Amino acid sequence: MRIKWFSFVRIAGLLLVLTYHFFKNTYPGGFIGVDIFFTFSGFLITALMLDEFAATQHFQLLAFYRRRFYRIVPPLVLSILVVVPLTYLISPNYITGLGKQIAAAIGFTTNYFEIMTGGSYESKFMPHLFVHTWSLAVEMHFYLIWGFLMAIFTQIIRRFNFDNARKAQIFRLSVGIVSLILALESFTAMAIGSAGLTDFSKVYFSSVTHSFPFFVGALLASFTGIKSIPRAFERLMAHANAFVVSFELILTFAVLGLLGLRLQFSSRATYTGGILLASLLAALAILLARMLHHCTPNQQEPRWATFIADISYSLYLYHWPLFVIFSQLVSVPWAVVITLVIGIPCSALSYYIIEPLIAGKQPHALHNFHDLRPLKQGLLAATVALMAVTGYTAYHAPVLTGLERQLWIGGIYQAADQMTTTKNVVMAAVKQHKVKLNATAKIQAPKGVSIIGDSVTLGTRDYLGKHVADSTIDAKGERTMDLAYQVMMTQQKNHVLRQNVVICIGTNALDGWQAQLDHLIRDLEPGHHLILVTPYDQRATPDWNSSKVADYERTLPAKFDFITVSDWQRLAAKHPEVFKGTDGVHFAGRESGDIIYAQAVNDGLKAAAKTPLKK
Structure with missing residues (x-):
């Protein structure tokens, strides 16, 4: 029936x-x-x-x-x-x-x-x-x-x-x-x-x-x-x-x-x-x-x-x-x-x-x-x-995607590099602290670049580390703005957060991202430049959170003189060939993508050098 x-x-x-x-x-x-x-x-x-x-x-x-x-x-x-x-x-x-x-x-x-x-x-x-x-x-x-x-x-x-x-x-x-x-x-x-x-x-x-x-x-x-x-x-x-x-x-x-x-x-x-x-x-x-x-x-x-x-x-x-x-x-x-x-x-x-x-x-x-x-x-x-x-x-069929292979390799490099980098930076900070006879003197932020990113950064980590001078990289897949904040605060507490702080976050933006980013800006201690790398997703429309993050980040240098924006979103959009056959976010080991991404970060650092440190 x-x-x-x-x-x-x-x-x-x-x-x-x-x-x-x-x-x-x-x-x-x-x-x-x-x-x-x-x-x-x-x-x-x-x-x-x-x-x-x-x-x-x-x-x-x-x-x-x-x-x-x-x-x-x-x-x-x-x-x-x-x-x-x-x-x-x-x-x-x-x-x-x-x-x-x-x-x-x-x-x-x-x-x-x-x-x-x-x-x-x-x-x-x-x-x-x-x-x-x-x-x-x-x-x-x-x-x-x-x-x-x-x-x-x-x-x-x-x-x-x-x-x-x-x-x-x-x-x-x-x-x-x-x-x-x-x-x-x-x-x-x-x-x-x-x-x-x-x-x-x-x-x-x-x-x-x-x-x-x-x-x-x-x-x-x-x-x-x-x-x-x-x-x-x-x-x-x-x-x-x-x-x-x-x-x-x-x-x-x-x-x-x-x-x-x-x-x-x-x-x-x-x-x-x-x-x-x-x-x-x-x-x-x-x-x-x-x-x-x-x-x-x-x-x-x-x-x-x-x-x-x-x-x-x-x-x-x-x-x-x-x-x-x-x-x-x-x-x-x-x-x-x-x-x-x-x-x-x-x-x-x-x-x-x-x-x-x-x-x-x-x-x-x-x-x-x-x-x-x-x-x-x-x-x-x-x-x-x-x-x-x-x-x-x-x-x-492959066991891992090109992206997964890059993230896996990047994770191994990161684990190995962080041990050496942390040791060297901490020893330098301790040495600087001993020189200070005045008990009220503050430890200056170590020179160099601290890059905190998500899976895009992790996928290009090896190339980025070789082509961004004096840098340390902490990147992880699915990292959101609040998790990046936690990484930054931990490095800051341990006096290993370098003078130039590069935040490459936003593709995984969840609701509440703006409050999280404002929190990060507020709690960054004096003595740092903050370089924000705008997120890029080839499929994103203006109503996506990642697009909103990029738009908001572009307004911040007018409000804070220590903030510089590295516009990866606009730079990446000029190179669609980098994302051909990918998910539109990662370039999975494609060297041309690595080159452009490193260029975006370095351009941001050059611009930041012309601005004052946070006071």
Whole structure:
């Protein structure tokens, strides 16, 4: 039994996710589209379970698992096989660890793979091609556990000495109570687990903390249903008006769309109520769509809506890796167009032809074809060829990206250099202190340059150290302004902070960066020049925090005579060739990038030499 208007719930989830992935900075909260899918899956699966038990007094667990397997696994494998050959169009950096990514996707462990490897759903740099399959992992975990629990419940309830109708009521009530308990537990785990985090990927990816939308849907199913419907819901539908319900459904979708504009992945409010609100709104949309089905017995769903709903799962699988690949080759709008032009036909082919063939069924699209052996043989040959290409590509995929290699090497150099540098500077400071007979005399800042930076600085550390005279470098990936402040204060306390302080921070700017930078400026002791290197991100628009940092830093020399700005943002923008095939932030060992970056720092130091020290 196909419920009309459910297609629009699927379409809403798909549109939110696609908009988020394609235009993340414009539509930052579109990730709630996944929660619409989760809620809908929890509702649909549970409603079908309730229907099955009401009709047969049984729940066939293995049959349930078999249906889930044929619906989920073949499209997933097919999408991987189609996408991998296209990776030869872009930098090998984008297939780093490809074998592990594929194993995690097919093994439905991508969510924990990303947690263990430090991945982020909002990764700014080299995104994994199959990071989006984290949601399939959470979904599969739900199916395995929920199906097993339902099998146990049905076995227990079947032993009760009640008539079949009473048993069905008890089963429905049990499902509702357990769904409510599990939803509350999962949501509470997310809300509590998000406390103190700056990267929320851990609670976002986890099956434990992000399973409550499924149980919200399951709870709704216990009150409504599809074929087997409680009397209370029957009475509610009997009084429903098609016009009113349609208006309420449209309004619910509109609120979901507005919520996608407001939520932020990096805001804790998202995890203490935002995702729950999205799930509840999704449940309301499902409820209203179910009621509208009852109110419109003579009206059919538009064919285009049914088509999009049918291919929504496969299109979800294809869109992300295709977009990652083509966004490296063309502009974002064209990448979106190419992604859809390739993704939609592949998704339709998968749903209407290949998946039925794999399941041993006659595809409806080929009902006039009686001999499908040539088609099956052709598909088998294509599959074998694609598997060979995928296996070869995964085997030869790099273990580390060029950026990761540079950061690793830079980290080793930094650890070794800091030991010698700290020793030499401290000894010089101690010697200077002993010369001072006046107890009130202050130790002067050591001559030279202290560079404090993030992953961009770390990636070019070796070259920078050789081409910026008398410098020490302390750089680390993902370093934010507040962390740079801590490094500066530690060096200052230990009297190893040199006269020229170069701050190369801003690409990882979080909310509150301006207050952090003001704090850094205020607490820098007298006797120093402060050189601020503006951050650069090739993809950044004016509303990005990194762009705002650069704009703000350019205003500071007019307010503080000891501050100089080295405008890396503008210099880097003149050399797009440095970032070709990269993430648009790092240049991963490309010497031309090292040269330009060192030039930016040295230009800043030359300008600073003409200004007074902080008084």
